[in-house]
Amino acid sequence: MEINIENIYKNFDGKKVLKGVTLKIPNKKSTIILGKSGCGKSVLLKIIYKLIFQDKGVIKYNSEENVDINNFSMLFQYGALFDSLKVWENIAFQAINEHDNSINNLKEKVIENMESLGLTSDNFYKYPSELSGGMKKRVALGRALFKKPQVIFLDEPTTGLDPINSNLINELIVKTIKEKEITAITITHDIKSAIKTGDLFYYLEDGITEISDTCNNLFKTTNKKLNYFLKGEK
Amino acid sequence: MLLFELIGNFFIEAVRSIGKISYFMFLIFKYLFFPRFYINSNFNYLIKILLSSIPIVALTAIFSGMVLTLQSYTGFSRFSAETAIPKIVVLTLTRELGPVLAGLMVAGRVGASIAAEIATMRVTEQIDALKTLNTNFYNYLVTPRVIALVIIMPLLVTFADIIGVYGGYLISTLRLGFNETIYISNTINFISFEDYFSGMVKSIVFGFIIAIMSCYHGLYTGKGSFGVGSATTNAVVSSSVLILVFNYILTEVFF
Incomplete structure (x- = not known):
């Protein structure tokens, strides 16, 4: 699914968070939105997902303004797993509630899904509180992929993970995007992760899209703000 | 000037809250009239x-009944009207103390837990996750709690009356x-159906108030652990105040 975001504005209690963001998300590619903390990345992601609504501007999904958000799924920054449900119930949450399949059938599908993410079946009946940070992220990714989305939204996928687990999650994301041929939109400030998983890059600062580029050109940019951001300088 | 500003802000905030x-x-x-039932969620919540709530309601009710009897005896024995004590005790408990005390206890025990649970879900983005999984959070989180409290409160109040x-x-x-x-x-012989009925109406209204206030403060929580704490406190305080206000209104109705 190709997504065109045109001139998006969003205010919260008088504070201008997005001030005319324009960007294009190509079909079946991984688009990364870089930016400092608090620059409006998460708000933009939720607006594209239609979890919140913009004050001004248009978003077109395959040239249409209306879209069935059931074609989307999201990996939340801290997983957002349901504490009161077991791992398998988290992964198959939507299917269980929509009575899509028999429970045994769903359990088999969940096991397949878990195996593809490197999760062993002994985690099946565990609660999220019994899992490590990396495992929680993988379960959350499993939940996001279980509904076979056309577009996956990744909100800081490597936040809070050690380098090994970050790498693992990055590899899973790359593998998933390629194998399942889905469009991915990632917001992050983890440059390493962005380079590993992205095809196209946008840099957002002060609620405005500063630049878009491919991975090869990212470090050759003449944009001062992006250069400082990439080097971690003020 | 500052005083006017404070008063103005207070009224604006009050009107905004009433609107919300x-x-x-x-x-x-x-969503109550067009519900989508998550049977497990509803049933588990009822249980x-x-x-x-049973232990805390039982403890509150038995000690209140005991104190009420002793205090009534102190008063009535002064003009040799001790025989009125059983009547006063049953009337006060079924019409007033049973519903109000059970309501306040449930607000503290269950209301706080509902507000904290929903607020935590909001803060940790679980509410957003529900939306992304095609699940309406009113149907999944709010209506089961409203239905459960409206069904459970009359049972708890009956139990409190008896105890x-x-x-x-x-x-x-x-x-x-x-x-x-x-x-x-x-x-x-003294208690009439009307006494019990007025208590039951109160219990249903109080159950509804607790559910609404707890879910509302949970959903509109502030950020972080401070937000969850405030949501819990606000849920209990607003439920308790509204229970006392509506207790008076309903007493006037059944007077």
Whole structure:
């Protein structure tokens, strides 16, 4: 699914968070939105997902303004797993509630899904509180992929993970995007992760899209703000 | 100037809150009439509320019944009207103390837990996750709690009435030397259906108030652990105040 975001504005209690963001998300590619903390990345992601609504501007999904958000799924920054449900119930949450399949059938599908993410079946009946940070992220990714989305939204996928687990999650994301041929939109400030998983890059600062580029050109940019951001300088 | 500013801000905030709660209630009624039932969620919630509330309601009711009997005796014995004690105890408990005390206890025990649970879900983005999984959070989180509390509260109040009257019976017969048979017959003969009915209406209204206030403060929580703490406190305080206000209004209605 190709997504065109045109001139998006969003205010919260008088504070201008997005001030005319324009960007294009190509079909079946991984688009990364870089930016400092608090620059409006998460708000933009939720607006594209239609979890919140913009004050001004248009978003077109395959040239249409209306879209069935059931074609989307999201990996939340801290997983957002349901504490009161077991791992398998988290992964198959939507299917269980929509009575899509028999429970045994769903359990088999969940096991397949878990195996593809490197999760062993002994985690099946565990609660999220019994899992490590990396495992929680993988379960959350499993939940996001279980509904076979056309577009996956990744909100800081490597936040809070050690380098090994970050790498693992990055590899899973790359593998998933390629194998399942889905469009991915990632917001992050983890440059390493962005380079590993992205095809196209946008840099957002002060609620405005500063630049878009491919991975090869990212470090050759003449944009001062992006250069400082990439080097971690003020 | 500052005083005017403070008063103005207070009124603006009050009007805003009333608007938000009204819209919230409109949505609740909408989803109550067109619910999508998550049977496990509803049933589990009914059982959870019942089991967690019974001990605290029982303790509150029995001690209140006992104290009420002793205090009534102090007053009525001064003009030799001790025989009125069983009647006063049963009337006060079924019409007033049973519903109000059970309401306040449930607000503290269950209301706080609902607000904290929903607020935590909001803060940790689980509410957003529900939306992304094609699940309406009013149907999944709010209506089961409203239905559960509206069903459970009359049961808890009936239980509180019985335990409270039993507390009064124990003190009257064991401590004050009343005749057991006369006490029981005085209690049963005096109470009317209207007394019990008014208590039941109150219990349903209080259950609704607790559910609404707890879910509302949970959903509109601030950020972080401070937000969750404030949501919990606000849920209990607003439920308790509204229970006392509506208790007066309903007492006037059934007077």
